[in-house]
Amino acid sequence: MKDKKFISYLFEVAWILPSVAIPVSMLVAILITAFAIGVRVPTTAGRVSVSAVAAGADSIFSQTGLREIAPGRYEAIITAQTFMFTPSKIEVPAGSRVTFILTSKDVIHGFKINGTPINVMVIPGQVSRVTATFDKPGEYLAVCHEYCGAGHHVMYGTIIVN
């Protein structure tokens, strides 16, 4: 009789432990990615009017392109639309830290630069902001990674690091 009770107690513990351990380990994983690795979900880095951006009337996105904000620090203002990035080519010196500020003029696009941690969604009405340092010279391919229509596979940009 006593053995039966002990066995059922073991079964209880066998269920309770993982049901506590799994959510706790998930919480730890979230805390590590957020604070130690620095992974961020897109936040309200800003909102824009899609029609204003498309008409070129929005203040940030009416002047797309690269601008130097400090020595070795750049800001790249980029718009995405089917099926191109504007501008599609950016050139920076090696060691530059570039903040990409993006939005979409039409549908949801993606912006992923191969060989860097940059990988963001580009959502109409929302500003995506992401920063990376380009230490190694070379040509980096930036691709749209959200299926956006028939020409999605030809939607890309280039970042040239000299």
Ligand SMILES: [Cu+2]
């Ligand atoms: Cu696409």
